[in-house]
Amino acid sequence: MNAPFSASAGMSMLPHPYLLFLGDTEQAGFAKTAFGLRDWAADKCVGELRLTDATVSTGLTAMSPAEARSRGARAMVIGVANQGGVIPPAWRASLVEALEAGLDLIAGMHMRLADLPEVAAAAKRLGRRLHDVRVPPANIPVASGRKRSGKRLLTVGTDCALGKKYTALALAGAFAERGIDVDFRATGQTGIMISGGGIPMDAVVSDFEAGAAEILSPDAAPDHWDVIEGQGSLIHPAYAAVSLGLLHGSQPDVFVVCHEPGRTHMLGTAGYRLLPVQEIVDLTIALGRRTNPSIRCGGFSFNTSALDADAAEDLMARESERLGLPVADPVRGGPAFDALVASCLA
Amino acid sequence: MNAPFSASAGMSMLPHPYLLFLGDTEQAGFAKTAFGLRDWAADKCVGELRLTDATVSTGLTAMSPAEARSRGARAMVIGVANQGGVIPPAWRASLVEALEAGLDLIAGMHMRLADLPEVAAAAKRLGRRLHDVRVPPANIPVASGRKRSGKRLLTVGTDCALGKKYTALALAGAFAERGIDVDFRATGQTGIMISGGGIPMDAVVSDFEAGAAEILSPDAAPDHWDVIEGQGSLIHPAYAAVSLGLLHGSQPDVFVVCHEPGRTHMLGTAGYRLLPVQEIVDLTIALGRRTNPSIRCGGFSFNTSALDADAAEDLMARESERLGLPVADPVRGGPAFDALVASCLA
Numbered sequence: 001m002n003a004p005f006s007a008s009a010g011m012s013m014l015p016h017p018y019l020l021f022l023g024d025t026e027q028a029g030f031a032k033t034a035f036g037l038r039d040w041a042a043d044k045c046v047g048e049l050r051l052t053d054a055t056v057s058t059g060l061t062a063m064s065p066a067e068a069r070s071r072g073a074r075a076m077v078i079g080v081a082n083q084g085g086v087i088p089p090a091w092r093a094s095l096v097e098a099l100e101a102g103l104d105l106i107a108g109m110h111m112r113l114a115d116l117p118e119v120a121a122a123a124k125r126l127g128r129r130l131h132d133v134r135v136p137p138a139n140i141p142v143a144s145g146r147k148r149s150g151k152r153l154l155t156v157g158t159d160c161a162l163g164k165k166y167t168a169l170a171l172a173g174a175f176a177e178r179g180i181d182v183d184f185r186a187t188g189q190t191g192i193m194i195s196g197g198g199i200p201m202d203a204v205v206s207d208f209e210a211g212a213a214e215i216l217s218p219d220a221a222p223d224h225w226d227v228i229e230g231q232g233s234l235i236h237p238a239y240a241a242v243s244l245g246l247l248h249g250s251q252p253d254v255f256v257v258c259h260e261p262g263r264t265h266m267l268g269t270a271g272y273r274l275l276p277v278q279e280i281v282d283l284t285i286a287l288g289r290r291t292n293p294s295i296r297c298g299g300f301s302f303n304t305s306a307l308d309a310d311a312a313e314d315l316m317a318r319e320s321e322r323l324g325l326p327v328a329d330p331v332r333g334g335p336a337f338d339a340l341v342a343s344c345l346a
Numbered sequence: 347m348n349a350p351f352s353a354s355a356g357m358s359m360l361p362h363p364y365l366l367f368l369g370d371t372e373q374a375g376f377a378k379t380a381f382g383l384r385d386w387a388a389d390k391c392v393g394e395l396r397l398t399d400a401t402v403s404t405g406l407t408a409m410s411p412a413e414a415r416s417r418g419a420r421a422m423v424i425g426v427a428n429q430g431g432v433i434p435p436a437w438r439a440s441l442v443e444a445l446e447a448g449l450d451l452i453a454g455m456h457m458r459l460a461d462l463p464e465v466a467a468a469a470k471r472l473g474r475r476l477h478d479v480r481v482p483p484a485n486i487p488v489a490s491g492r493k494r495s496g497k498r499l500l501t502v503g504t505d506c507a508l509g510k511k512y513t514a515l516a517l518a519g520a521f522a523e524r525g526i527d528v529d530f531r532a533t534g535q536t537g538i539m540i541s542g543g544g545i546p547m548d549a550v551v552s553d554f555e556a557g558a559a560e561i562l563s564p565d566a567a568p569d570h571w572d573v574i575e576g577q578g579s580l581i582h583p584a585y586a587a588v589s590l591g592l593l594h595g596s597q598p599d600v601f602v603v604c605h606e607p608g609r610t611h612m613l614g615t616a617g618y619r620l621l622p623v624q625e626i627v628d629l630t631i632a633l634g635r636r637t638n639p640s641i642r643c644g645g646f647s648f649n650t651s652a653l654d655a656d657a658a659e660d661l662m663a664r665e666s667e668r669l670g671l672p673v674a675d676p677v678r679g680g681p682a683f684d685a686l687v688a689s690c691l692a
Contacts (some may be wrong), residue, residue, distance in 0.1 A: 203551055
């Protein structure tokens with residue numbers, strides 16, 4: 001799939017191709033940065049590095065930093081987005097090894113590479129650079145709430161890590177294929193690494209959260225679309241503040257609800273069940289109409305990777321009938337996805 | 347009125363009494379820090395300093411920093427909380443003058459005193475201290491969503507600057523007068539200056555907003571109450587992220603909706619009308635039940651300072667009848683406020 005990436009300043013400064021580092025991460029949901037780069041920036045990835053046999057894999061060739069360097073890699077990317085954005089001590093020897101092999105490091109964690117003494121010292125000694133992507137711009141304004149020109153679509157979700165970025169990238173690509181003037185707007189570290197621009201919304205001070213969303217998608221031509229990557233969920237007990245600031249500041253005309261059928265509990269948060277997608281629609285409209293009274297749901301994006309093709313198609317057809325809007329899996333594409341695109345643009 | 351202040355580390359380290367600095371602020375709503383200190387920490391305030399005749403006044407004696415120092419003042423407090431938390435250039439000569447007069451400076455702005463070169467240089471030269479209250483603690487965790495022991499009340503609002511802090515202080519005081527074990531939990535700079543502890547919630551990175559609210563009101567005895575100062579409004583186009591993170595992390599059993607009758611538009615945000623209080627009740631329950639399924643509205647706190655006593659009493663009686671819950675103005679007190687307290691404790 002293709003998506004319109006305004007490959008600009010940020011990205012062109014990031015050295016690539018990449019070696020994808022997975023640490024000892026055993027839950028695929030936490031390795032979404034690596035999977036996102038594999039799927040949306042495959043030409044920039046030469047291989048992967050895992051610390052244990054139980055670690056998740058992207059399917060790319062396993063290699064050491066030295067092997068990656070010999071195959072042209074210029075940086076190792078930490079391909080994991082764990083809770084709290086920490087870089088565990090067990091990973092740090094590998095980070096230093098990558099620097100010693102001649103690679104820069106790229107990370108999108110709350111914890112910054114530059115704040116790890118052994119990593120910072122090695123980078124300085126070796127003349128390598130540390131790229132912390134999860135640093136928001138300076139001087140973000142307080143949101144004004146002013147209605148901006150142009151059209152906007154935001155992906156929202158029933159939880160974290162179930163397809164909000166994928167859906168936004170796929171929709172932006174489909175819009176572009178239909179000749180529409182569109183920009184993908186990245187709000188997380190992976191999207192920023194893929195597209196070369198954006199704002200890491202979860203790293204913004206909360207008083208400026210909606211203001212950051214406002215500058216992320218500025219005034220545009222009346223028929224221009226910004227397709228904005230969603231974050232978290234309005235029902236997530238830890239991250240809903242991010243989701244609401246992004247919703248208010250994005251003032252979307254259309255939103256798409258992303259969901260993973262079969263996921264019963266929220267990732268990494270004990271005891272919290274997911275809620276029905278219709279509740280997410282209702283909450284998003286109740287809150288989003290504050291900054292855009294004409295907000296509407298364009299449909300649903302289901303991550304059906306756990307189902308076979310027939311079961312997925314059957315489920316999505318039934319849910320579309322029940323919900324009265326298109327339901328599609330952007331990874332599977334097909335007529336259902338075309339219907340979702342058409343509904344968003346209607 | 348009295349409120350239970352666990353006067354602790356933070357406060358005892360702030361030098362007082364204070365000279366209250368109002369700059370050139372002409373809207374009373376932005377001077378809430380000065381008014382809050384006058385009303386809730388009167389014994390710590392010796393006077394005020396205004397830059398123009400049009401500047402709002404606390405009614406305290408006007409005096410220069412040197413006069414304040416001669417009357418025992420030990421610090422000048424910036425008594426203003428403007429949009430964005432900036433310290434305008436026009437104020438800075440007065441800040442330096444205060445340092446030269448022998449006063450420390452205390453501020454709760456996003457912009458830090460220590461980041462103003464002329465102020466930092468003067469403080470260093472004169473051996474004075476700069477106290478930036480709006481700095482959150484380090485290492486705030488991601489929220490767990492775990493239900494904590496003890497009881498919690500949160501004040502919420504239809505807008506900023508209409509009585510959420512006052513209401514929380516008054517309710518905490520009333521609880522204490524009834525023999526209840528209670529703590530007031532401050533979430534903004536003024537509350538922190540008054541009570542000596544708390545977390546400046548609007549300065550917390552959004553990914554940790556709910557986590558900050560969780561550590562603000564930790565596990566407690568089953569019959570202990572935390573009365574938590576609300577921030578912003580779920581319908582505020584700039585600050586709703588703060589409000590939602592605070593709501594989720596506070597997991598209140600009871601909330602009180604604060605409102606100023608007659609205010610038609612949101613403070614400092616052009617074009618946004620306030621919404622009916624019942625909509626705030628509905629939104630707060632729809633979102634708050636995520637972390638506390640038994641959340642309920644205890645009643646309404648009206649800021650009736652623009653009305654005479656009869657008109658205020660009449661309005662509150664009618665609104666209480668219409669809404670089916672107590673409506674009171676904590677500044678006026680009386681039976682209506684007793685009813686609100688009883689409803690919260692029911």
